[in-house]
Amino acid sequence: MDSVIRGVAIYLLLVVIIRATGRRTMAQATPFDFVLLLIVAETTQQALLGDDFSITNAVILIVTLFMLDVGLSYLKRWSPSVSRLIDGRPTFLIHDGQIDERALKKTRMDTSDVMVAARAQHGLERLDQIKHAVLENDAGITIIPRPGA
Amino acid sequence: MSSTSSIDIDVDRRLQERHWFISRILWVIMLALVLVALLGLTGSGGALSRQHVAAGAAELDIPRVGRWSATDHLAVKVDQPAPNGLEILLPAKFAEIFAVEAVSPRPSSVTATAEGHRYTFDSSAEPGQRSIVFSIRPSRILLSSHMGRFEVNGARTADLPIAVLP
Numbered sequence: 001m002d003s004v005i006r007g008v009a010i011y012l013l014l015v016v017i018i019r020a021t022g023r024r025t026m027a028q029a030t031p032f033d034f035v036l037l038l039i040v041a042e043t044t045q046q047a048l049l050g051d052d053f054s055i056t057n058a059v060i061l062i063v064t065l066f067m068l069d070v071g072l073s074y075l076k077r078w079s080p081s082v083s084r085l086i087d088g089r090p091t092f093l094i095h096d097g098q099i100d101e102r103a104l105k106k107t108r109m110d111t112s113d114v115m116v117a118a119r120a121q122h123g124l125e126r127l128d129q130i131k132h133a134v135l136e137n138d139a140g141i142t143i144i145p146r147p148g149a
Numbered sequence: 150m151s152s153t154s155s156i157d158i159d160v161d162r163r164l165q166e167r168h169w170f171i172s173r174i175l176w177v178i179m180l181a182l183v184l185v186a187l188l189g190l191t192g193s194g195g196a197l198s199r200q201h202v203a204a205g206a207a208e209l210d211i212p213r214v215g216r217w218s219a220t221d222h223l224a225v226k227v228d229q230p231a232p233n234g235l236e237i238l239l240p241a242k243f244a245e246i247f248a249v250e251a252v253s254p255r256p257s258s259v260t261a262t263a264e265g266h267r268y269t270f271d272s273s274a275e276p277g278q279r280s281i282v283f284s285i286r287p288s289r290i291l292l293s294s295h296m297g298r299f300e301v302n303g304a305r306t307a308d309l310p311i312a313v314l315p
Contacts, residue, residue, distance in 0.1 A: 009315075019168075020175035050218055088168060089161045096155070106169045132156055144156065 003057050006048055007064035014044065015072075015086065022107060087137045094133035097146065107135055117141035124149060192216045192314055205304025215287045215313045220250070223283040225301060232274035237281065240297030241265040246313065251284040265297065287313040 048061055076083035093103050093114055104110055114133045118124040121143045129149035134142045182191075189195020192214035200213045210224040225237055234257070239249070244266045256268040272279055293312040298305040 016175070017179075020172045020179075022172065084161065084164055089164055090158055091162075091165050092160060103165075134156075134158060 002050075003052075003060040004064050006050070007061045008068060010044055010048055011065060011068050014040075019086070019088070090137060090142075091135045092132065093135055093141065094127075094130050097128065097131060099127075103135070109135070114141060114143070118143045118145070122149070190214060192221075193219065200309060202299075202306045202309065204299060204301040204306045207301035207304065209299055209301070209306060211299070211309060212285075212311060215247070215285075215311060217287050217290050217313055217315050220284060220286050221247075223247075223285055225281045225283075227272075227279045227281075227301065228277075230274050230276050231272040231279065231302065233272075235270040235272050235279065235281065236300075236302055237268045237270070238262075238264060238300035239266045239268070239283075240299060242294070243296040243299075243311070246287055246289060246291055246296075246311075247285040248288050249283050250286055253282045253284075264300075289313065290315050 049057060072086065076086055091103050091107065092100055093107070093109065094100065099111065104114075111127055114130065115124075115127060117133070117140075118127075118130055122129075122145045124130060124143065124145055129145055130143055131146045131149075132142075132144040134144075136142055185191060187195060189198030192198050192212065193216060198212065198214050200211050202209050202211065206229040207225055207227045210222075210226075212221045212223070215221050223239075225235075227235060239247075241264060249266070252268065254270065257271050258269045260267045260269075268281075270279075270281060291311070291313040293310045295308045295310050298308055300306075
């Protein structure tokens with residue numbers, strides 16, 4: 001029983017923390033963010049397993065985590081409000097050429113992050129060539145260039 | 150899906166603003182948790198994680214906050230000769246929650262009594278401080294709860310509260 005409780009608690013805690021610390025954590029991962037993720041993974045592993053390294057414990061935890069994942073995906077499918085709560089919705093960083101400073105500030109990004117995506121996706125050279133920049137649910141930035149840019 | 154002028158995208162600015170607001174609140178909670186941990190109120194080090202109490206000539210260093218299944222220690226220091234040996238009583242409730250994994254030095258005897266576990270140690274008559282350390286491990290989670298009175302050579306401590314966090 002402990003294994004299941006540990007699995008559920010850690011999974012839900014991670015969902016809340018990752019959601020609360022923002023999408024930047026996942027997409028614009030710098031080497032520091034990568035180190036952070038590695039440490040979190042190691043810490044989580046210890047919290048999940050405790051001092052029980054048996055195969056039984058591992059199997060129960062793996063099954064619990066997969067079941068949670070499957071359950072959550074069904075929950076999101078059935079309830080759009082749960083889906084919005086867990087995944088969020090896309091956010092405009094640039095809309096019709098207008099930079100949304102508030103959105104950039106709140107998502108802890110700046111125009112250089114947007115330009116990284118603009119260069120990578122469309123080879124754009126300047127900010128004014130961007131029509132829309134959208135921070136997607138999956139934490140990536142989608143760039144839609146101005147016609148002729 | 151709501152359409153925003155020239156682009157078909159499901160944005161919800163109100164939800165996003167609410168999310169940013171709640172995120173900031175969660176950040177404050179996380180910061181508070183870090184500060185609480187630095188103070189020691191989550192156990193494992195920090196000024197408030199342990200309690201130092203006296204029982205006659207003995208001084209006891211006992212955890213105030215423990216962590217479930219994590220090793221901890223309880224130290225007893227006696228600063229007077231004890232030619233007839235030392236006798237330490239761990240109250241019954243404490244002994245029920247904390248498993249004693251090792252005691253250094255080894256006791257000459259351990260007796261289970263209604264009041265708790267009574268440990269007896271041989272001790273020399275020479276002056277100087279004696280130190281006894283119990284390695285302990287909480288076996289279950291516990292909200293802050295009074296453990297009863299510890300006793301060293303007949304002198305008792307106050308009724309001490311200890312919490313065990315998950």
